[in-house]
Amino acid sequence: MEKVIEMLEITKVFPGTIANDNVNFELLKGETHVLLGENGAGKTTLMNILYGLYQPEKGEIRVNGKEVKITNPNDAIKLGIGMVHQHFMLVHNFTVAENIVLGIEPKKGLRIDIKKAEEDVKGIADKYGFNIDPKAVIEDISVGQQQKVEILKALYRGADILILDEPTAVLTPQEIEELGVIIDNLKEEGKSVILITHKLKEVMKMSDRVTIIRRGKVTGTVKTKETNIDELAELMVGRKVNLVVEKAEAKAAGEVLNVENLVVKDHRGVEAVKGVSLAVKAGEIVGIAGVDGNGQTELIEAITGLRKSESGKITLEGKDIFGKSPRQITDSGLSHIPEDRHKRGLILGYSLFENSVLGTYHQKPFSNGIVMNYGEIRRHCQKLIEEFDVRTPNDEVKASALSGGNQQKLIAAREIAKDPDLIIASQPTRGIDVGAIEYIHKRLVAERDKGKAVLLVSLELDEIMALSDRIAVMYDGRIVDILDRKDADEKKLGVLMAGGSLENKEEVNDGEQRRQ
Template identity: 60%
Template sequence: MAAVVEMLGITKRFPGIVANDKVNLVVEQGEIHALLGENGAGKSTLMNILFGLYQPDEGIIRIKGQEVKVTDPNMANRLGIGMVHQHFMLVQPFTVTENIVLGSEVKRGPFLDMETAEKKVMELSEKYGLDVDPKAKIEDISVGMQQRVEILKTLYRGADILIFDEPTAVLTPQEIAELMQIMRNLVNEGKSIIFITHKLKEIMAISDRITVIRRGRYIGTVTKADTNPDQLANMMVGREVIFKVEKRPANPGSPVLEIKDIEGMGNRGVRALNKVNLEVHAGEIVGVAGVDGNGQTELIEVLTGLRKATSGTVKINGKDITNQTPRKIAESGVGHIPEDRHKRGLVLDYSVADNLVLNTYYKEPYSKSGILQSQAIAEHARNLIGLFDVRTPSETTLARSLSGGNQQKAIVAREVDRDPDVLIAAQPTRGLDVGAIEFIHKKLVEQRDKGKAVLLFSLELDEIMSLSDRIAVIYEGRIVGIVKPEEVTDHDLGLMMAGGTLEKEKGGTD
């Protein structure tokens, strides 16, 4: 098969770091080619070079046999390259069609011809099985649908080489299955796809060939038929990775977190929480399983003081903390790993050191008489960076320049270091590679084994099943059942998550 993309000997340096060091990537016509690596391995840098967002310091790029210099994204579009970004580039109040044509509007005389544009969007949507309503507003459609709009944007501009950057990081299991079908439809129509990921399960399900890079270096390219998840993980991390969470049986103590009859409203004035009842005991991990949008976010926000409950109570160690401020709740013994690390977890333009004292900066030794003690803050940061393997050039580096996995490790370090009685971990490994996932799982189990109560929210069923001692299933803002992981299957959980019930509810009490 002919190569449509050849990136040979690509090197890219940033101050203090070589992001890509003589990396090779060859993508053939009509294949799904996975680009695999840890967070910070240089995957996104390599793709940003291909898409014209960065210029390489060394190396050559050939598109369909022709050597090219991709100077900017418009040039990439002209070469038939489209990129579906991990963080969507969409204007929320605009319609689907308005977002798709932005920058390449169809005109009839001096006026926009939205009718013709809508028709073309509809045709593309039907051809590739995307099932998108051209007239819908972005703010009214699901995350999975928004991603389809991003795919349509690239197709509308004539792309036949599509780069998917971590496309499943924000999707539910059902949406992931639908996306994979869409990717198959695209390659069946002659498109070629580069799929950036670190999820081995998805690679084995969808890719034809896999290129692995580690710490900016090219490790090798293998075909899916000739490899397995263990070998890929080893290539990616440079050592054997333990996929199974190793933990001894829980030894739960008394209830630490008590949630009683909690009700709360969603953002659109609709009731999102419907008499939620749940207890988490010392020395156990309780996982909350549910399809995204069933009240998980609202419950996390009520528990951490970011949203008011309309009725019900939340107690920590018997003390009522309902509707207290986030600081008071944190000081009552609650740690919070937020589901959106950029929006809620970090101040991206602060240094790593400052981010590590975000909820303790006003206390000694970090502050004296209202004046920040920079030496104590830096020392504290260096200590946590070492303990939690946060890969950063230094503690003064801005949080935004860390990879997603290292940003997450910094948040986990900050929250665990405070030694909270209850740790609320929301999507703690979203978008992370196997090495970082293994590390964070270990830290959560360590907290449990120290007698802490851990409340885990995750959309990854594998994570819920392997980490939890009990699983609470949430559906339409209500806990519909509590089960033990060893007594149910993925299928059973899926049924409950969709509002069904098991013939006999297995294990666990409220």
């Protein structure tokens, strides 16, 4: 098969670290090639070089057999290379069509021909099997739909080679299946796809070949058909990884969190949480399962004080925290690993040591109430970096310089180190590699075993089932059922997540047949 991309001996150096060390990579026409590696291994850096966002110190790039110089994304787009970044680059108050044609709008005289833009977008969406409304406003559509807009944006600009950076990190199981179909459609049209990921299940499902990068070097390229999940995990991390969470029976004690009849509205003023009641005990992990957009985000924001509730009751260790500020709630013994690490978890322009004390910087030993004790803050940060294996040259670099997974590890380390009564973990392993997932899972179970209460929200059913002692399923702003882990399986949870009921056996069987 013909090679559409060849990257030869690519080296990229950042201060204090070699991101890519003589990397060789090739992409064949009509294949899906996965770049697999730990957080900070250099996967995104390599693709940013191919897309013209970075310039390598040395190396050669060939597109369709010809050596090229890609100095910026415009060069890449002219060569038929498109990239969909992990954090989308969309204008939220524009429509789908306006975002897709932005910068190359069809004109009618001096004015933008929005009707033509909508027709063009509809045509290209239908061609590749995208079910999307060109007139919908970005802020009103799901994350999965936003990702489709980004892919369509690249296709509209004539991309034959698509780079998708962590494309499934924010998608529901159903949306991941849809993405798989879209990628197959693209390949049938002769397009080639590079996926940057570390979700091994999806690697096995979606790819033809896999190139593994570890600490900036390629450790191997394998055909997907000739490998398995355990082998890939070992190639990626450099050791055997235990993909099963080992935990003893929970020893649940007194109630730590109690939520009663909670009603919360979303940003549009529509009820997103409709009378939810939930309790979490010391020494247990309660998982909230559900398709994204069923009120989980608003529920957690209300408990943590980030969103105002309309009515209801929230108590933490018997103390009323309803309507309190985030600081008052944190000081009452709550830690929060937020679902959006950039918006809620870090101040990206601050150093790691400054980020390591967010939420506790006003307390001893980090401050006496007036003056900050930077010696203590930096000692604390060093401890977190070592304990959670955060890959960074030092504690002075800005949080924005870390890879997404290392940012996530820093947040998890900071929140667990607060020694809270209740840990709320929202998508705690979103976009991180198997080694880091294994570690964070172990830590959450260890906190449970120490007698902490843990409330886990995840779109990953595997994660919910692996960690939880009880599972609450949310659908349309309500908790439709709470199951003991031993009574739950994927089939039952799938029915509840779709708004069905376990009392109706036919629905369970239908759900099973649909999945088969």
